Amino acid sequence: MNTVEKSPVTELVETTGHAGSEWLSRYSSSLMGVFGTPQRVLVRGSGCLVWDADGKEYLDLLGGIAVNALGHAHPFxxxxxxxxxxxxxxxxxxxxxxxxxxxxxxxxxxxxxxxxxxxxxxxxxxxxxxxxxxxxxxxxxxxxxxxxxxxxxxxxxxxxxxxxxxxxxxxxxxxxxxxxxxxxxxxxxxxxxxxxxxxxxxxxxxxxxxxxxxxxxxxxxxxxxxxxxxxxxxxxxxxxxxxxxxxxxxxxxxxxxxxxxxxxxxxxxxxxxxxxxxxxxxxxxxxxxxxxxxxxxxxxxxxxxxxxxxxxxxxxxxxxxQNVLANATAVGEHLRSALAALPGVTEVRGAGLLIGFDLDADVAPAVVQAALDAGFIINSPGPRTIRLAPPLVLTTAQADSFLAAFPAILQTAKDAQ
Missing domain, CATH: 3.40.640.10 (Type I PLP-dependent aspartate aminotransferase-like (Major domain))
Structure with missing residues (x-):
């Protein structure tokens, strides 16, 4: 297991040594089930990255559903x-x-x-x-x-x-x-x-x-x-x-x-x-x-x-x-243009870093799971639609890492159907 930097509340919640599966069991016993089963137990974030209780790193391309405009733990x-x-x-x-x-x-x-x-x-x-x-x-x-x-x-x-x-x-x-x-x-x-x-x-x-x-x-x-x-x-x-x-x-x-x-x-x-x-x-x-x-x-x-x-x-x-609006415009344009050229993507919509794109099959929920397994957090508002709403400080290099991984993610999802 990778070492995860402790947060200031580590001792209060006794995170040391607790795996994600144990936390999820405790979740189901104590919280109302209106959200279903959480996909992961996240313990730390920095910029556009987050880590789960098992030490795995993810590129957050959802930003808490368009909330974390400056990413996680912005120092200012x-x-x-x-x-x-x-x-x-x-x-x-x-x-x-x-x-x-x-x-x-x-x-x-x-x-x-x-x-x-x-x-x-x-x-x-x-x-x-x-x-x-x-x-x-x-x-x-x-x-x-x-x-x-x-x-x-x-x-x-x-x-x-x-x-x-x-x-x-x-x-x-x-x-x-x-x-x-x-x-x-x-x-x-x-x-x-x-x-x-x-x-x-x-x-x-x-x-x-x-x-x-x-x-x-x-x-x-x-x-x-x-x-x-x-x-x-x-x-x-x-x-x-x-x-x-x-x-x-x-x-x-x-x-x-x-x-x-x-x-x-x-x-x-x-x-x-x-x-x-x-x-x-x-x-x-x-x-x-x-x-x-x-x-x-x-x-x-x-x-x-x-x-x-x-x-x-x-x-x-x-x-x-910090010139964030210009970054959102530029990286968003780059993402939309590159997504439109990917096999299996039929339409791309949005502006800045609010992006939706449609797939050629009803596999969006499976794509979300495959992306998570590959280290990317995304969302599916419909059976063929993927939504991206990452922090506005997302870099072009981070966007490219997702673009490079997406064809294999899509194929994994299709194979699982």
């Missing part, structure tokens, strides 16, 4: 978190902190938000979308209370709390928990004519992911996003962009919607924002939208926590100062 982010935690850990929402205020100002600046724009901090993406759902409910249209409908897309994934789940389209997620909050209508993905037919004076908001990650990395065209902005503005509906997975540099830009050149009414963020530390945000654009939720109408105990906001500030600073 970890030092800022430790410093803040040793100074002020939590204060509740009866008070504020300099890091909370500074982060809100930074996000508004990055979004080029108009005057009167505001930020509400949460702990996750689903909480940010839940806040946005309530924001939409407040957009009633005045005394007539005529705006009651919310539009989302087929293939959408906005989270698993009840409001966010109502926006999510996958029946397997929805059915066990019905009845869900009403008034949500799902329309065909990317169909501008269907959007035109759906958006009228009864619509309070349209929720869109610029790129649907859980549906297999499916981008909406700039033309679709511009049409959505024009149609919602015409009838007084809110355009709410879910950039939980696509925001904070994931596509090589701060926000994936930048390419369309539009200003939405609200943006939801999470995942990469904290560089691995849990934090989300609802950014409301302009005074009218920002005033829809008033004092007492929404809240959170941990949202805007000093440690979480310090982590996010450190993450944004590192992304800016």
């Amino acid at each position: 982010v970890t030092s800022v978190i430790a410093s803040q935690l040793s100074t002020l850990g939590h204060v509740s929402n009866f008070f504020t902190s300099p890091t909370q205020i500074a982060l809100a100002e930074k996000l508004l600046a990055l979004a080029d938000a108009p005057a009167g724009s505001k930020v509400f901090f949460t702990n996750s993406g689903t909480e940010a979308n839940e806040a946005a759902f309530k924001l939409a409910r407040r957009n009633t249209g005045g005394s007539n209370t005529k705006r009651t409908k919310i539009i989302a897309l087929e293939g959408a994934f906005h989270g698993r709390t009840m409001g966010a789940l109502a926006l999510t389209s996958k029946e397997a997620y929805r059915t066990p928990f019905e009845p869900l909050p009403g008034g949500v209508e799902h329309i065909p993905f990317g169909d501008i004519e269907a959007l035109k037919d759906a958006v009228d004076e009864t619509v309070a908001a349209v929720f869109l992911e610029p790129i649907q990650g859980e549906a297999g990395v499916r981008p909406l065209s700039p033309e679709y996003l511009r049409a959505a902005r024009e149609l919602t503005a015409r009838v007084g509906a809110l355009l709410i962009l879910d950039e939980v997975q696509t925001g904070i540099g994931r596509t090589g830009k701060w926000f994936a919607s930048e390419e369309a050149g539009i200003v939405p009414d609200a943006i939801t963020l999470a995942k990469g924002l904290g560089g691995g530390f849990p934090i989300g945000a609802l950014v409301t654009m302009g005074e009218q939208t920002s005033s829809l939720l008033s004092a007492g109408q929404h809240g959170t105990t941990f949202g805007g926590n000093p440690v979480a906001t310090a982590a996010a500030l450190a993450t944004l600073h590192a992304i800016e100062s």
Whole structure:
């Protein structure tokens, strides 16, 4: 067994000498089975690499599902978190902190938000979308209370709390928990004519992911996003962009919607924002939208926590100062181009380092397992689709190591079927 560097909590959890199989047995005896059986027990990470309890090394091409923007154990982010935690850990929402205020100002600046724009901090993406759902409910249209409908897309994934789940389209997620909050209508993905037919004076908001990650990395065209902005503005509906997975540099830009050149009414963020530390945000654009939720109408105990906001500030600073957006663009282009040339790959989609590619057979889950055995962490959102969302600091050499290994990984998966 390879030697694995001890973490500071080694003695607390008694990791020494415990194999992954033993930890998994203890997992099944103590944790709810909502995630199934974990693929590995990971104990340490550095940059784009992680190690499991048995000492095996992996190239992390999933990044905690688009969370670890700067990889694992980034020295600046970890030092800022430790410093803040040793100074002020939590204060509740009866008070504020300099890091909370500074982060809100930074996000508004990055979004080029108009005057009167505001930020509400949460702990996750689903909480940010839940806040946005309530924001939409407040957009009633005045005394007539005529705006009651919310539009989302087929293939959408906005989270698993009840409001966010109502926006999510996958029946397997929805059915066990019905009845869900009403008034949500799902329309065909990317169909501008269907959007035109759906958006009228009864619509309070349209929720869109610029790129649907859980549906297999499916981008909406700039033309679709511009049409959505024009149609919602015409009838007084809110355009709410879910950039939980696509925001904070994931596509090589701060926000994936930048390419369309539009200003939405609200943006939801999470995942990469904290560089691995849990934090989300609802950014409301302009005074009218920002005033829809008033004092007492929404809240959170941990949202805007000093440690979480310090982590996010450190993450944004590192992304800016270390040329991370350019790296995500360049390495992403390299990966997509090389993947498209591989035998067995039929289509490649995405932007920056959010990449989906389709295979010529229904072997994606087997490919994930074969890749893991070969030392690569990837994901399969569909039977023929592979998703990559690695740290934005992934190097070309690391990308090439996966590209070189992938033909054998695919063949192993096909042979196992």
